[in-house]
Amino acid sequence: MDFNDKQIEIIDIAEQLFALQGYDGTSVRDIASKANINVAMISYYFGSKEKLLEAILIYKMSGTKLELKSVLDKNISPLQKIDELIAYYIKKIYSNVALYQIMHTEIMHKKREAHMPEISKIKKQNLAYIQAIVDEGFLQGVFKNKIDTAVIPSMIIGTFMYFVNNKHHMMDILQLQNDTAFNHYVENQLVQHIQQSVKGLLLYTT
Amino acid sequence: MDFNDKQIEIIDIAEQLFALQGYDGTSVRDIASKANINVAMISYYFGSKEKLLEAILIYKMSGTKLELKSVLDKNISPLQKIDELIAYYIKKIYSNVALYQIMHTEIMHKKREAHMPEISKIKKQNLAYIQAIVDEGFLQGVFKNKIDTAVIPSMIIGTFMYFVNNKHHMMDILQLQNDTAFNHYVENQLVQHIQQSVKGLLLYTT
């Protein structure tokens, strides 16, 4: 599956609109006018609106694959690996928020669960890497708590997505004046909070 | 704002459909046929589809108000308060998942940010209660870490919503065979994990 420049342009714009307004809330004419093309070009290039959504997932997901293995192979402590894992995780998601928003809203809606198997496979792969770090931590006696590793991605992605989806409200509460301040908060404080809580989960029994 | 039995029936069905298929993905005819009524009844009772969405939010939110004050007033330690707060929070959300799904998808979509102020007000109120518990914990010297309390709701709601929105995947990974097992996991293990991580955030510096 390779797309030409024109297709990629359409994919980029459709991705933004789908993330912002939802799949059903975005018409092909919306996309066409924003992309300065004729409506027919969408059918011409992708076959249908549904297949355009597929194209977005395929194209964007291939460029988003998490390289957690590189974190795993580093010569650092399990605790540091957790830190780096989370920082890397969030950095990746943050630079592809639109894609994740589409995945979490459209794919969730029971109508379109076609791509579920593929996504599920990636999730399982990522989980295996996290599990490896957790196992290592236990082996070294650093991690004390027996937890379900499966909840860690939920904590990272869930917390992060909720936070950015409520950007306006968070900026209000935390008195962040502009987008730069918000970005800075996410990349520093928010990441630290998530790191802290995941480590707290692994290290301490209360 | 009070609704008669017929209106409430429509509200209940529309809530389920909006949560499952999205607002734009659900037609008024969908709602009408599921509710065994004529399409015109929606306009007759609510004025429009948009106002039906409003009605859902108004009606369901009034019955969902978190009674965090009761937790705050209890004669227990701040740590226990955090536990109870989280357990209560999740219990409430879980019994109103559909409403929260609508809020987090539809309200997020930039088209409809009308009800934002009202929701924002409730969020701020809840946050104030959490802040009171955190302050108390610090005063007693139990909590050691200076954190932004504002991220706690993100952790609770975000983690929880992500988990239940990926129900299928989670059941697969955690080998939960049926809905009962899933519910049981959410109400026990998941709640405990979230409690543990929030407390870890407050108690320990790593």
Next chain:
DNA sequence: GTTTAATTTAAACATTTGTTTAATTTTGCA
């Protein structure tokens, strides 16, 4: 029991939807 109001219905409405058609323009190549 008659009258008035409230409810319910089927049909029609004007738009908007995704998609296709057929003609036109542009491009790539011999």
Next chain:
DNA sequence: TGCAAAATTAAACAAATGTTTAAATTAAAC
């Protein structure tokens, strides 16, 4: 240059959308 393929266009298409209408039915009030 000439020509075939690809790209682009405006228009039309049927189906689905939210909403309204006007008639029919039911309920309530007197």
